[in-house]
Amino acid sequence: MKKFWWLFLVSAVDLASSASHSLQYHYTAVTPGLHSPEFISEGLLDGEQVVYYDGNIRKKIPKTEWMEKNEREDYWKTETETSQHHQEEFRHDLINLMKRFNQTGGFHTVQQMYGCELDTDGAIRGHWLYGYDGEDFISFDLNTETWTAAHPKAVITKRRWDSQKVYAAQVKAYLLNECTAWLQKYVEYGRSSLERKVRPEASLFQKDSSSPVVCHATGFFPKAVNISWQKNGEDLHEDVELRETLPNQDGTFQKRSVLTVSPEELDRHNYTCIIQHSSLEKEMVLHVSRRRVRPEASLFQKDSSSPVVCHATGFFPKAVNISWQKNGEDLHEDVEFRETLPNQDGTFQKRSVLTVSPEELNRHNYTCIIQHSSLEKEMVLYVSRRRVSGGDWIGIIVGAVVTALLIIVVIVVWMKKKHQPAYQAPAGV
Ligand SMILES: *[C@@H]1O[C@H](CO)[C@@H](O)[C@H](O)[C@H]1NC(C)=O
Ligand SMILES: *[C@@H]1O[C@H](CO)[C@@H](O)[C@H](O)[C@H]1NC(C)=O
Ligand SMILES: *[C@@H]1O[C@H](CO)[C@@H](O)[C@H](O)[C@H]1NC(C)=O
Ligand SMILES: *[C@@H]1O[C@H](CO)[C@@H](O)[C@H](O)[C@H]1NC(C)=O
Ligand SMILES: *[C@@H]1O[C@H](CO)[C@@H](O)[C@H](O)[C@H]1NC(C)=O
Numbered sequence: 001m002k003k004f005w006w007l008f009l010v011s012a013v014d015l016a017s018s019a020s021h022s023l024q025y026h027y028t029a030v031t032p033g034l035h036s037p038e039f040i041s042e043g044l045l046d047g048e049q050v051v052y053y054d055g056n057i058r059k060k061i062p063k064t065e066w067m068e069k070n071e072r073e074d075y076w077k078t079e080t081e082t083s084q085h086h087q088e089e090f091r092h093d094l095i096n097l098m099k100r101f102n103q104t105g106g107f108h109t110v111q112q113m114y115g116c117e118l119d120t121d122g123a124i125r126g127h128w129l130y131g132y133d134g135e136d137f138i139s140f141d142l143n144t145e146t147w148t149a150a151h152p153k154a155v156i157t158k159r160r161w162d163s164q165k166v167y168a169a170q171v172k173a174y175l176l177n178e179c180t181a182w183l184q185k186y187v188e189y190g191r192s193s194l195e196r197k198v199r200p201e202a203s204l205f206q207k208d209s210s211s212p213v214v215c216h217a218t219g220f221f222p223k224a225v226n227i228s229w230q231k232n233g234e235d236l237h238e239d240v241e242l243r244e245t246l247p248n249q250d251g252t253f254q255k256r257s258v259l260t261v262s263p264e265e266l267d268r269h270n271y272t273c274i275i276q277h278s279s280l281e282k283e284m285v286l287h288v289s290r291r292r293v294r295p296e297a298s299l300f301q302k303d304s305s306s307p308v309v310c311h312a313t314g315f316f317p318k319a320v321n322i323s324w325q326k327n328g329e330d331l332h333e334d335v336e337f338r339e340t341l342p343n344q345d346g347t348f349q350k351r352s353v354l355t356v357s358p359e360e361l362n363r364h365n366y367t368c369i370i371q372h373s374s375l376e377k378e379m380v381l382y383v384s385r386r387r388v389s390g391g392d393w394i395g396i397i398v399g400a401v402v403t404a405l406l407i408i409v410v411i412v413v414w415m416k417k418k419h420q421p422a423y424q425a426p427a428g429v
Contacts, residue, residue, distance in 0.1 A: 021046055021194070023183040024115030029090035031098075031108050039087040044115075045186050046194055047223055048251070053083040070189040097132050100153050108133055116179035126175030130154075140171055196221055197279035198252055204273060204286045206293060208314065210263055210345055213288050215273035218254035226276040227257040232269050259288070263346035292316065292374035293347055299368060299381050304358050308383055310368035313349035321371040322352040326364050354383075 024044045032038040037054040042063075044050065050067050053060045060079035062068035094110045114128040129139035136150035138157055145168040149158040161167055187194060200220035206213050215227055223245055229236040239260040245253050261271065271288035295315035301308050310322055318340055324331040331354070340350040356366065366383040 020118060020120040021183055021187050022115060022117040023179060023186065024113065027086060027090060027112040029087075029094050029110045031094065031106070039090055041083050041086060045183070045190065048194075048247075050186065050190075051079070053080070055087050058084060058087075064190060064193070066190040066193055067186070097153075100156070101132075114175070114179075116175050116183055118180055118183055124176055124180055126172075126179065128171055128175065140168070142172060142175060145169070145172055193251075194222075199279045200225065200275060200277050200284070202273075202275050202284050202286055204288055208293060208345075208347075212258045212260040213266070213271070213273075214256055214258050215275070215286060216254070216256045217275050217277070217284075218248065219250075219252045220254075220277050220279060221252045222278065223253045224278065225253070225255055226274075227255060228274045228276075229257065229259050230272045230274060233272075236271075267346060292372075294374045295320065295370060295372050295379070297368075297370050297379050297381055299383055304361075307353045307355040308361075308366070308368075309351055309353050310370070310381060311349070311351045312370050312372070312379075313343065314345075314347045315349075315372050315374060316347045317373065318348045319373065320348070320350055321369075322350060323369045323371075324352070324354050325367045325369060328365070328367075331366075 022045070024047075026040075026042050026044070028040045030036060030038055037056040039053075039055040041053045041060075042049050042051065049063045051060055052063050058080070060076055060083050062071070062076075090110055090112075094108060097110060098104075098108055109132070111131040112129070113131075115126070117125045119125075126142050127139070128142075130137045132151070132153075138150060138154040138161075139148050140146075141148055145165075147158045147161045147168075149155045198219060198221040200217035202215070202217045204213060204215055215229070217225060217227060225245065227242065229240050236259070241258045241260075243256045243258070245255040248254055257273065259271065259273075266288060273286040273288065275284040275286070277284075293314060293316040295312035297310070297312045299308060299310055310324070312320060312322060320340065322337065324335050334355040336353040336355070338351045338353070340348050343349055352368070354366065354368075361383065368381040368383065370379040370381070372379075
């Protein structure tokens with residue numbers, strides 16, 4: 001449902017970083033007949049979904065273990081009735097607004113977003129807004145206790161609600177008293193879960209040496225995190241793309257930032273990714289200059305009696321180990337290591353050559369092992385045991401036939417020689 005939230009709201013109600021806790025409710029009504037339920041309501045504590053209702057299940061349900069454990073049946077019964085009532089209200093609001101916009105069909109949405117925030121210093125903030133078709137429609141100003149029409153079509157609503165002073169007073173009282181009371185109650189329920197601190201796991205990766213560098217943090221809680229980049233110790237803002245913080249299945253979060261930079265720049269300068277999170281005593285610093293790109297490896301042989309070549313390419317940094325094993329034992333004889341060479345794209349390649357007879361290859365297990373700092377585990381390539389292919393049998397048969405024919409020819413020639421007449425015919429006639 002998030003996709004319907006209009007941009008204005010998303011930025012206007014971006015919770016202040018100083019807020020210690022927040023409680024928010026989101027209601028969404030859509031024209032019926034689509035795949036999604038026509039009404040959805042969700043309650044979020046510190047941005048995490050804790051209760052949910054939709055027009056299909058027609059029941060308010062807990063979305064966290066601690067909500068389920070701490071509220072009794074009568075709570076869920078009352079909440080279900082309230083949500084069913086909201087569903088009715090929103091159905092009428094949608095019909096009324098479609099009429100006001102002269103719309104007879106199509107896909108339309110009415111949304112409401114309200115809630116409160118409690119700062120560490122005790123300050124309270126509240127918001128109460130409506131949206132129509134993905135745009136801001138009308139909102140409540142807590143200071144003046146008046147309504148602000150964001151759309152010309154909302155002016156009628158503003159006039160009506162402004163004339164009902166009692167309504168404004170109710171909204172204000174709800175936001176400042178009731179909402180914050182619920183917020184504190186829920187925070188108590190979920191304190192151990194909400195105030196837990198889980199360290200991010202961080203990594204840097206790159207598809208290949210000319211791809212953007214990704215700095216990725218995952219598994220952290222709470223949601224607030226900073227990911228930034230530095231070039232030779234100075235903050236870097238260009239060519240940086242910060243992605244949205246996403247929830248993981250287990251209630252933790254993940255976020256990534258992508259730096260677009262050329263391989264030459266990466267080689268010349270020190271790039272670092274810096275991760276700040278409340279679970280960390282010190283910020284995490286990841287050095288990109290020590291970037292790692294995995295080798296691609298292959299084994300080849302010109303033909304069955306040629307040496308076997310073990311080839312690794314496309315890796316960075318340059319340091320690599322290529323070794324051979326025979327039946328699991330290190331092999332040093334008949335092994336030749338070639339120099340590590342640079343590739344065009346800033347990566348490296350290296351090969352090692354093993355000279356071995358076809359018979360030996362057949363009888364023993366030979367493996368090539370590649371070690372590189374980009375690899376969690378060494379790469380093991382098996383030299384496939386040489387099979388005598390159909391071609392070889394044909395070769396043997398042809399060889400035998402040719403040999404036999406040759407012998408016959410030799411014998412025939414020898415016999416002919418033996419039976420030659422004793423005299424020589426005169427040369428020429
Ligand atoms: C909507 O319809 C009414 C009555 O038919 C008309 O007066 C009004 O101009 C229309 N408004 C829009 C936005 O089309
Ligand atoms: C990058 O950092 C390393 C170690 O911190 C330092 O030795 C090197 O001089 C730095 N290079 C540049 C280009 O700043
Ligand atoms: C993120 O950076 C801002 C501004 O520097 C800072 O106020 C905030 O505490 C940082 N957040 C974390 C989680 O470190
Ligand atoms: C070679 O490896 C295969 C499978 O890993 C094993 O069955 C076989 O016994 C090995 N042969 C030798 C000579 O080590
Ligand atoms: C290569 O082998 C040496 C000695 O065993 C080891 O110290 C080094 O870390 C290895 N290098 C890589 C890139 O794995």
